[in-house]
Amino acid sequence: MAKKLVALCACTMGLAHTFMAAQSLEEAAKELGYDVKIETQGADGIQNALTPQDLAEADIIIQAVAITPENNDRFDNYDVYEIGLQEAIKNAKGVIQEIAEMIAAE
Amino acid sequence: MKEDSVFERRYVLTNADVSTKEECLTLIAEKAVEFGICSNVQDTVDGFLEREQVESTGFSDGFAIPHTRCEAVLKPAVMIVKTKNGIDWPSMDGLQTVVIFALLVPKQVAGTVHLKLLSALSRKLVNAEFQQSLLNSCDPDEIFGIINQAIQG
Numbered sequence: 001m002a003k004k005l006v007a008l009c010a011c012t013m014g015l016a017h018t019f020m021a022a023q024s025l026e027e028a029a030k031e032l033g034y035d036v037k038i039e040t041q042g043a044d045g046i047q048n049a050l051t052p053q054d055l056a057e058a059d060i061i062i063q064a065v066a067i068t069p070e071n072n073d074r075f076d077n078y079d080v081y082e083i084g085l086q087e088a089i090k091n092a093k094g095v096i097q098e099i100a101e102m103i104a105a106e
Numbered sequence: 107m108k109e110d111s112v113f114e115r116r117y118v119l120t121n122a123d124v125s126t127k128e129e130c131l132t133l134i135a136e137k138a139v140e141f142g143i144c145s146n147v148q149d150t151v152d153g154f155l156e157r158e159q160v161e162s163t164g165f166s167d168g169f170a171i172p173h174t175r176c177e178a179v180l181k182p183a184v185m186i187v188k189t190k191n192g193i194d195w196p197s198m199d200g201l202q203t204v205v206i207f208a209l210l211v212p213k214q215v216a217g218t219v220h221l222k223l224l225s226a227l228s229r230k231l232v233n234a235e236f237q238q239s240l241l242n243s244c245d246p247d248e249i250f251g252i253i254n255q256a257i258q259g
Contacts, residue, residue: 012160015173015209015221019228020165027232043175043211044221089165089232090198 005034005096006054007062010069011085014042021064021088028092032100034060041069050074060099064088112223113257116141117185118246124187127195131155131172134185134208142180143210149178154208164195164203167237171228173209182220183210184227186253188244205240207231223257230256 007025011017022038029036039050049071055061055078063069063082081099088095119137124130128151135150144150153174157163164170170193185208192202209224230236236256243249 013157013173013175015175015211015224016163016171016228016231019225020171020232023229024232040225042221042225043215044218044225086161086165086198 002033002035003059004036004054004057005029005060005062006037006039006050006058007064008039008041008050008069009063009085009088010041010065010067012066014044017066017085017089018042021085021092024089024092025062025064025096028096031093032096034096046070060096060103062088062096062099112182112220113184113250113254114141115247115250117183118188118250118253119186120188120244120246120249122187122189124189125191125193127158127172127193128155130187130189130193130206131208134172134187134206138179138183138185138208138210141183143183143185144178145180146178149176150174150210152176153178162196164197165231166197166199166201167234168192168197168201168204168241169207169231169237170195170197170203170205171207171209171231173211175211175213177213179210179212181212182215182224184208184224184253184257185210186249188240188249205237227253227257 009018009022040047131154135147138144153176154172163172187206195203
């Protein structure tokens with residue numbers, strides 16, 4: 001079964017970088033063979049919200065955020081890898097690979 | 107063309123003779139007032155610059171996405187500027203910026219329909235093929251078509 005990657009993206013204004021980061025992470029994760037689900041918290045509200053089941057099933061949980069997201073206590077019992085939005089947009093594939101290596105080395 | 111459209115053919119400005127970020131944002135604000143998107147040039151420029159001060163909205167391969175959500179904006183819109191010469195925006199990869207997507211959103215927005223159109227466009231912006239098609243084209247009609255398709259699709 002494919003590994004699952006979930007992420008939450010949220011920038012300060014929720015107009016541009018939230019969605020650019022979400023798209024970059026989604027494409028990179030697919031390319032690397034992950035099942036992927038990405039929640040966005042933008043000006044249009046919360047879209048594609050991550051459920052408790054999503055988090056429980058995930059092999060990698062990423063937050064690409066510039067603010068403290070809403071409903072953040074969902075993530076309390078999980079290892080969450082926090083990255084910058086710019087990093088997600090610029091080098092999503094590299095970031096995911098790096099996190100996967102860190103997890104493998106644990 | 108629908109009256110409430112976020113994007114119109116005249117919102118595409120090509121061959122823009124601007125050499126700094128400030129000049130470019132002023133051009134956008136002046137046109138936005140002319141088109142009835144914004145009420146006031148200076149407040150619109152200030153709105154953009156406020157966001158730029160947090161972190162540059164330049165990203166990679168010649169693109170920038172300045173945006174503002176402020177009182178001066180009357181209706182949601184996206185405007186596109188393609189510059190005659192590159193601008194030091196600055197960008198994530200150090201390359202000069204030539205294609206500028208400006209997102210304009212009123213402080214109070216009724217509903218999320220327009221916001222969804224803008225978010226769809228933001229997603230499209232990280233697509234290499236989409237970027238290349240815009241870099242390659244200098245024809246405003248063609249650029250309008252490419253972006254309109256991205257917003258609708």
